[in-house]
Amino acid sequence: MVNRSLLKLGLCYIPVLLALSTNFWNNTLISAQQPGKSVTPTRVIIDADTANEIDDLYAIARGLIAPEFQMEGLTSAHFTRSTESNDSVQKSQKLNEQLLEAFGLSNRIQHPIGGDRAMKSPADPVDSPAARWIIERAHAGSSQNKLLVIALGACTNLASALRLDPTIESKVTFAFIDGDFKDGKWGPGIFNWKNDIAAVKVIFESNVEYIHMPARTVSVEMELQKVDVDRFLRGEGPGWELLIQRWDTFPRTANKPKKVMWDLALIEALLRPELATAVTVGAPIILSAEHVEQFPDNPRRIKVFKAIDADRMESDFWEAVRHQREADANDAR
Numbered sequence: 001m002v003n004r005s006l007l008k009l010g011l012c013y014i015p016v017l018l019a020l021s022t023n024f025w026n027n028t029l030i031s032a033q034q035p036g037k038s039v040t041p042t043r044v045i046i047d048a049d050t051a052n053e054i055d056d057l058y059a060i061a062r063g064l065i066a067p068e069f070q071m072e073g074l075t076s077a078h079f080t081r082s083t084e085s086n087d088s089v090q091k092s093q094k095l096n097e098q099l100l101e102a103f104g105l106s107n108r109i110q111h112p113i114g115g116d117r118a119m120k121s122p123a124d125p126v127d128s129p130a131a132r133w134i135i136e137r138a139h140a141g142s143s144q145n146k147l148l149v150i151a152l153g154a155c156t157n158l159a160s161a162l163r164l165d166p167t168i169e170s171k172v173t174f175a176f177i178d179g180d181f182k183d184g185k186w187g188p189g190i191f192n193w194k195n196d197i198a199a200v201k202v203i204f205e206s207n208v209e210y211i212h213m214p215a216r217t218v219s220v221e222m223e224l225q226k227v228d229v230d231r232f233l234r235g236e237g238p239g240w241e242l243l244i245q246r247w248d249t250f251p252r253t254a255n256k257p258k259k260v261m262w263d264l265a266l267i268e269a270l271l272r273p274e275l276a277t278a279v280t281v282g283a284p285i286i287l288s289a290e291h292v293e294q295f296p297d298n299p300r301r302i303k304v305f306k307a308i309d310a311d312r313m314e315s316d317f318w319e320a321v322r323h324q325r326e327a328d329a330n331d332a333r
């Protein structure tokens with residue numbers, strides 16, 4: 001029963017507040033520094049390889065209930081390294097559709113399917129409804145009202161959108177999770193990074209405003225406990241039940257008492273910058289999926305989270321769920 005209060009939140013924020021946003025990062029920092037002050041919700045598309053793991057669903061749900069986000073889309077990503085068509089994106093798409101349906105949001109949040117393969121090279125975009133939707137929503141804004149696109153899987157759709165229409169560059173902020181950053185040095189990623197290294201190169205070598213969450217040494221600290229999942233989500237409606245079901249039935253998490261919620265750490269860091277430590281550094285030179293060259297003086301500057309407060313992020317997640325539950329209860333009265 002999230003939909004009614006989400007609708008209400010959406011209506012509260014309609015264009016009255018347009019003037020404020022300069023870019024996503026400054027806007028969010030302003031909100032962090034001035035608690036309680038109303039800020040423009042950021043226009044957001046979440047792009048997720050939802051079927052690959054279970055953390056995507058928890059991250060997406062956190063985004064869906066965030067009044068700071070005006071959700072403009074939930075797009076699907078593939079999760080193989082293949083540059084040949086494969087059905088992994090369809091699995092993510094199916095789960096995205098189930099999740100939106102369970103939260104009663106299917107008719108309100110666009111959910112176009114993403115590319116069905118990795119880019120063959122940085123010059124070869126994979127065209128898809130998701131990439132086209134990113135382009136369309138980017139042009140609905142401006143450099144003063146950017147679209148934030150958050151990649152929780154391979155960043156094929158983001159990079160392809162940028163390649164298909166380079167004029168979106170000043171109108172979007174991209175965020176992505178995987179490739180590592182430890183003790184001031186970049187390293188290769190574990191999964192998303194390798195699933196489309198050409199797409200990573202496109203973004204790192206562009207001038208798009210970019211925020212990076214390292215997985216191997218940073219978001220790995222973000223965990224949820226199954227006992228909390230059962231305690232706080234059971235009986236709270238089909239959307240939340242789907243999250244429990246996913247934990248219970250996914251082979252790598254079934255019967256596990258806790259789970260690293262990689263992707264949730266990125267959503268939390270974007271929503272609550274005070275819970276993460278970000279630095280602006282030179283982008284590395286990406287030589288291959290396995291090798292990067294350090295380039296601290298690279299004029300291409302990007303923001304990277306070098307640490308997170310995982311305990312407070314976990315608390316924030318449950319607080320947001322509780323707040324949503326109360327909003328739903330008020331709507332039901």
Ligand SMILES: [Ca+2]
Nearest residue numbers: 049056152153
């Ligand atoms: Ca993911």
